[in-house]
Amino acid sequence: MKKRLLDNIRPFCVLSVVLLCASASGKDWHVCQRILPGIDTNSQIRSIGEAVERLQAGDTVTIHGGIYREQVTIDKNGMAAEPITIRAATAEHVVVTGAERLTDWQRDERDSSVFWTAWPHEFISWNEHNTHPSDDYHRLIGRCEQVFVDGYPLGQVLERQKLSRGTFFVDLDARRLYVQDRSNRDLGDKRVLTEASVNSTIWTCKSNHVRIKGIRFRYAANRAQQGAVQISGDDNELDDCVFEYTNACGAKFSGERITVRNCTFRHNGQLGFSAGRAHGLLLTGCTVTNNNTKGFNRGWEAGGNKIALTRGMVIANSIFTENKGDGIWFDIGNEKCEVKNCLIADNENAGIFYEISYGLYAHDNVIVGNGFAFSPADWGANAGISISSSPDCLIERNLLIGNKEGLSLREQKRSTPLIGGGSEPVWNRNLTVRNNLVAYNRDAQVWGWFDIDDERHWPKSMQETSPSRQSRADDGPMDGPPDGSQLKDLELVFENNIYRPGPGQGLFNWGVTWKRHIKYTELDAVRRELAFEHTGRLADVAFRDFARLDLRVPAESRAIRMRCYPEGLVPGAKLGTYIR
Structure with a gap:
């Protein structure tokens, strides 16, 4: 009986394995603008759109060299174990243009x-x-x-x-x-x-588990805030793609758990890319350069990118440079986002601008030469890192060198929409800035731009106006800062940083220039009046060759001893130590 049962089961198992293997391998399609010898003619297709219509989970589309003037929409899902792959043929130049x-x-x-x-x-x-x-x-x-x-x-x-x-x-x-x-x-x-x-969009991926590799996207007639390439499906991957010369935004990401790897966003009219509700987005090994070529209003939406209402985005090992606006801009209700091991250089406004959002972790970055655009209205938003009405941030082990300002805190009366719906007031609080090297920033190494009337940014002993009402025990985030708040209530921590202002450069500026403000030139005064930087130091800084971004420091440098130096590699910069 057992033998007969096994004999009946065995063919079924073999058939199941065969079917699984066939499904896992998928079909190979070749898109080519002419007949290619050596490839089965039944698998050759003349347009990307036709290939996409035939897709099933596990299939691979290889696009051979050429300029493809078509709009592509992908609406068939792959699976985690059987993704759909659409890729340029090895070493071939594939352009999809609008x-x-x-x-x-x-x-x-x-x-x-x-x-x-x-x-x-x-x-x-x-x-x-x-x-x-x-x-x-x-x-x-x-x-x-x-x-x-x-x-x-x-x-x-x-x-x-x-x-x-x-x-x-x-x-x-x-x-x-x-x-x-x-x-x-x-x-x-x-x-x-x-x-x-002639096309406002070039490529739309509504599907899940799709891998896109090696394609160059360009020349879309897209309006502002519209991505020429739109990725709204979940669990998608883009590798080695280029997004360039579109009228507005190179790409827009709105799906979850998208990975963008080794891609380039350049010369786009408004933004390199944008993201909205793109929870878990990972951008790694990318280059974002020279975007906002048309000159869209930078205070509205322009520059390297703009990210909104996104939780858990990670930007790693990437280069943001020479964008006409902010290098990296998080704005509106973002939560727990991370920027690490990036080179953020020569962007005309802030290197990183984190605005009305929550929980930035910025660490181990090289941030140089940002913020020198003539933009008087953008006060407090032209630093290497600018934190604007955003609580719960941690800034550590960054090199903030040669920017207009090193680190700025910008404060106004603000509120933000929330990912889960509704909105609430936000303000700078629970911020830790530690183990950074902040040097040679023109106007100030740190500047607190607090354009508020309640004087919460001053210690109680330095406040000049009385609150309109007494602090209430039930005040909370939904009510804004409690009345009678003072600097220590904001839980702003500056510790163990190294500062090196150059001749004529500011150290710590506190307050906006059109209201009461103090320009501190000595750390002792900062410690005494603001209770910051009891473990920080003023120290000389020597780099091997700053002009070439050889930012190695002497082995005996205080930056190494105090751990005020990035851990890991940063693309485009040389880090480490040298022996004098």
Whole structure:
């Protein structure tokens, strides 16, 4: 009986294993713009969109070299053990673009150096100026159209009579696009490549467990706050991709547990990327550089990125540099986010701006040369690290060197929406700043920008105004700071940091410049009046070659002895010690 039962079970088990193996391996599809020898013709497809329609869990799509002018939407799920993989073929140049090549040009009857072609596209139709935002500042910046000639972007004008070399004009009434080449060439010449962005999105992934690798995304006609690439599914991975030259935001992440690895976000009109409710997002080994090329309002949303209502995001081992705005910007209700082992350099506003959010852990970063844009309205937001009305933050083992300000605390009367719904007041409290090396920052090594009237940022003995009512025992976070609060109630801890202001540079500034403020030049005064830095030190700092970001310090350096130095590696910087 047992033998007969085993004989019946054995074929079923073998069949199950075969089916599982077949499912786990999936099918291989090849997207190519011409027939490729040596590859089964039944697995060759001419467009990415057609390949995506055939996808099942475990399948792999290999895209061969070429420029693919299509909008791709992925809506079929992989599984944890059988993800869908869409990748560029090894060492092949794969571009997915939102632009079309325009070839049907007519000479303008008024000016023979101007050419026109039919233009049926309208990207923003809900306001009279076709812009987002719709204010006067963004009247030109907020348009979506882009034109490239031989890969160089042209400037847009809003009136036909203002056309000149290297510009274009969109006449939405006549449905025409007018272009004048920089070199006054005939745009009908086949040797001239003229492209215009016609798709507002390039790539949308609504699915879970999808891996995307090695693709270059560019030239989307997306409006502000809209990602050219949109990843809204969960448990997705992006590796070795490039997001560039889009009109607004290179990519938007809104799924959970997304991993973005070794990707580049550059030359985008508004932001390198954005994230909203992207809980557990990991960004590692990435480069985010030269974004906000169109000049969107930096106080609204522009720069390297903007992250909102996201819990547990980690940014690690990445480079944020030369963005026209903040390098890294967390704004609105973020919780327990981490920035570690990053190079954050030469961004025009703050290196890291953590605004009306909770629980930043910033550690082991190299943060240099940030905050030097002329932007008087951005007081308190032009430091290496700026903390704005955000409680429960820990800042440790960072190099904050050569910024406009090293660390700033910005305070106003603020509240924030919450991930779980509702909103509540927020203010800077329970902040620990320890074991950092803060040196050669122009205006101050630390500046507390408290634009508030209750004087909570001063010790009781230094407060000059009386509270309007007495502190209540039942005051809590939903009510804002208790009346009668003083500096010690905020639980701001500065300890064991090393400071080195250069000649004429500030040490500790406390208070905004248009209200009572004190510029401290000695740590003893900071200790005596603010009760900060009882274990901190003023010390000389010597780097091997700062200009080349060789930030090694002598083996006997106080920075090493006090552990005021990053642990681990930081891309783009050389860390460690040397023997003099």
